[in-house]
Amino acid sequence: MTSIIQDSLAIVAEKVRTGQMSRRRFMHVLAAxxxxxxxxxxxxxxxxxxxxxxxxxxxxxxxxxxxxWGAPYEEKAGVAIQFDGSGPTRGKIRAMVESKNVTWDxxxxxxxxxxxxxxxxxxEPIDYTIVDKNKIVPGLAYQxxxxxxxxxxxxxxxxxxxxxxxxxxxxxFWDVKxxxxxxxxxxxxxxxxxxxxxxxxxxxxxxxxxxxxxxxxKIKELKEHLVLWDNGASSQQVFRDGEVTMGQIWHTxxxxxxxxxxxxxxxxxxxxxxxxxxxxxxxxxxxxxAVFEFLASMQEPEKQLIxxxxxxxxxxxxxxxxxxxxxxxxxxxxxxxxAIQVFQNEEWYAKNHQEAEKRFLDVVSS
Amino acid sequence: MYVFFxxxxxxxxxxxxxxxxxxxxxxxxxDGQGFVANYxxxxxxxxxxxxxxxxxxxxxxxxxxxxxxSYLIAYVLLQVSERTRMWMMLCILVPLWVSVLVRAFxxxxxxxNSGPVNSLLQYTGLTDEPVQLVRNQFGVxxxxxxYMLPFGILPLYAxxxxxxxxxxxxxxALGARPFTAFRRVFLPLSLPGLYSAFVIVxxxxxxxxVTPAILGGGRIVMxxxxxxxxxxxxxxxxxxxxxxxxxxxxxxxxxxxxxxxxDWDSVLGGSRR
Numbered sequence: 117m118t119s120i121i122q123d124s125l126a127i128v129a130e131k132v133r134t135g136q137m138s139r140r141r142f143m144h145v146l147a148a149x150x151x152x153x154x155x156x157x158x159x160x161x162x163x164x165x166x167x168x169x170x171x172x173x174x175x176x177x178x179x180x181x182x183x184x185w186g187a188p189y190e191e192k193a194g195v196a197i198q199f200d201g202s203g204p205t206r207g208k209i210r211a212m213v214e215s216k217n218v219t220w221d222x223x224x225x226x227x228x229x230x231x232x233x234x235x236x237x238x239x240e241p242i243d244y245t246i247v248d249k250n251k252i253v254p255g256l257a258y259q260x261x262x263x264x265x266x267x268x269x270x271x272x273x274x275x276x277x278x279x280x281x282x283x284x285x286x287x288x289f290w291d292v293k294x295x296x297x298x299x300x301x302x303x304x305x306x307x308x309x310x311x312x313x314x315x316x317x318x319x320x321x322x323x324x325x326x327x328x329x330x331x332x333x334k335i336k337e338l339k340e341h342l343v344l345w346d347n348g349a350s351s352q353q354v355f356r357d358g359e360v361t362m363g364q365i366w367h368t369x370x371x372x373x374x375x376x377x378x379x380x381x382x383x384x385x386x387x388x389x390x391x392x393x394x395x396x397x398x399x400x401x402x403x404x405x406a407v408f409e410f411l412a413s414m415q416e417p418e419k420q421l422i423x424x425x426x427x428x429x430x431x432x433x434x435x436x437x438x439x440x441x442x443x444x445x446x447x448x449x450x451x452x453x454x455a456i457q458v459f460q461n462e463e464w465y466a467k468n469h470q471e472a473e474k475r476f477l478d479v480v481s482s
Numbered sequence: 483m484y485v486f487f488x489x490x491x492x493x494x495x496x497x498x499x500x501x502x503x504x505x506x507x508x509x510x511x512x513d514g515q516g517f518v519a520n521y522x523x524x525x526x527x528x529x530x531x532x533x534x535x536x537x538x539x540x541x542x543x544x545x546x547x548x549x550x551x552s553y554l555i556a557y558v559l560l561q562v563s564e565r566t567r568m569w570m571m572l573c574i575l576v577p578l579w580v581s582v583l584v585r586a587f588x589x590x591x592x593x594x595n596s597g598p599v600n601s602l603l604q605y606t607g608l609t610d611e612p613v614q615l616v617r618n619q620f621g622v623x624x625x626x627x628x629y630m631l632p633f634g635i636l637p638l639y640a641x642x643x644x645x646x647x648x649x650x651x652x653x654x655a656l657g658a659r660p661f662t663a664f665r666r667v668f669l670p671l672s673l674p675g676l677y678s679a680f681v682i683v684x685x686x687x688x689x690x691x692v693t694p695a696i697l698g699g700g701r702i703v704m705x706x707x708x709x710x711x712x713x714x715x716x717x718x719x720x721x722x723x724x725x726x727x728x729x730x731x732x733x734x735x736x737x738x739x740x741x742x743x744x745d746w747d748s749v750l751g752g753s754r755r
Contacts, residue, residue: 206715209716233716358594359590478532480700
């Protein structure tokens with residue numbers, strides 16, 4: 117399972133590499149980030165902490181992370197931020213905590229991880245006296261995970277494929293007669309069950325609790341037309357290669373597809389499945405409480421604005437969008453976009469995520 | 483005294499391989515609900531049965547196809563001139579050095595619906611619609627056979643080279659027709675090589691992971707990938723370890739049963755004679 121934020125930073129790095137964004141501008145932006153509003157009290161608070169280990173998903177993102185969050189914080193707080201790009205899968209976090217050999221302080225993660233590992237006692241509760249709840253959209257400050265950004269799994273299509281007709285809903289996604297061709301969805305299920313139910317006639321607001329049998333039966337109908345993507349880059353590649361005509365992919369990748377193809381590939385937030393990107397702290401992390409000050413440093417609107425500008429990533433801090441109202445249409449978290457989407461339900465995922473993922477995999481692979 | 487030369491390797495194997503392996507056995511017996519529940523889940527779970535069946539089916543077809551093609555190629559290798567053999571060997575060995583990921587993506591590039599093969603098929607009018615060649619079971623098997631061919635060809639060639647050509651001549655001199663000489667003399671003599679090729683190819687196929695994941699479009703899940711998912715997604719380590727242990731038992735059984743008939747000496751470069 118790759119994380120959206122790793123993917124987003126890979127996007128930025130790719131933009132720099134392919135010349136869509138100048139390296140100078142990129143560096144300038146990141147440097148500005150570092151200078152933005154760090155609290156002087158951090159240095160004192162962190163006097164004993166020498167380093168914080170940030171576990172993420174590697175690749176080009178690692179270097180970018182270091183520049184964006186690591187270096188500025190090192191400078192302000194005098195704490196070294198080390199990155200481990202080997203990927204904080206749920207399994208690895210569990211192994212670390214259970215063997216009492218925790219080396220990570222913060223993991224780049226998703227709602228599924230906080231909801232499944234948190235109640236099992238494998239994560240530290242987020243200290244909201246340090247991390248600011250007011251800098252997170254109401255409802256997204258979870259007990260074991262602080263939301264840093266939001267993203268959405270959206271309907272994306274190749275406008276050349278259907279002779280001018282445009283799919284707008286998940287019902288269209290399931291309609292292989294009007295919209296022929298393969299569809300690509302995420303191998304790790306999040307978003308697909310919701311789409312299946314909406315396609316089957318369930319009101320978007322009544323998707324949760326998910327009726328698994330109904331959703332899986334609907335997915336069986338489409339099974340022969342499905343290809344599964346497992347990382348962001350591959351979700352884009354299948355469109356470019358013409359392997360699929362439609363897909364449910366992260367909107368950050370949809371935006372890139374639309375931009376690079378001069379509008380050939382299109383997407384809509386309509387009926388998109390919005391998900392929070394959360395930072396979790398493994399139980400017994402080496403830096404202890406000091407990690408929460410690092411998390412707080414990543415909440416600043418100026419930093420999140422960059423993510424929104426360059427990646428269309430939805431800022432978790434409501435203040436951020438006010439800095440750039442013109443970007444509202446690209447922001448999955450803007451009020452008008454949120455109104456037409458479904459928000460991933462924490463309660464349901466906490467109870468059912470793992471079992472549902474297994475059943476989904478069984479259905480699509482059998 | 484020679485024991486000191488193998489000691490480092492033995493220690494390495496012991497600490498980095500056998501000990502962790504023992505730990506897997508432990509986990510399969512202790513994690514989750516315990517031994518009975520873990521192995522019981524593997525034996526009774528319908529999804530796992532389906533994946534085991536998919537794996538067995540793909541491995542069986544892959545192995546048969548690989549052995550057939552390998553046998554032909556090895557036989558031809560034996561007949562051609564030294565120079566031609568060198569070129570053929572090069573063509574057999576070079577793909578071995580190409581990463582399995584690169585090969586899988588190369589197949590996608592060549593065989594996808596808008597790729598060159600499908601374009602050609604439609605251009606020549608053989609088909610009206612693109613033929614689905616990858617992102618399905620056929621694609622997986624194609625990729626696997628391609629990967630396994632050198633592992634089939636080399637042991638077979640080694641075994642065939644050890645067959646005395648005078649025996650065929652003798653059979654012919656005694657009145658056997660060419661095919662009879664092949665069937666009654668050459669084929670039985672090449673069987674040990676066939677067994678070793680079978681063991682290698684079949685066992686390798688059981689553990690395939692990357693190729694099915696890519697060429698299967700994510701929808702062909704074989705045991706190895708399922709174990710990886712169970713571990714990395716953190717669902718159920720006990721069941722994953724139980725499944726891994728059973729897979730290992732199957733591999734060992736194949737090695738011991740089929741391996742008894744195999745000609746390991748010639749595969750490993752030595753000779754019986």
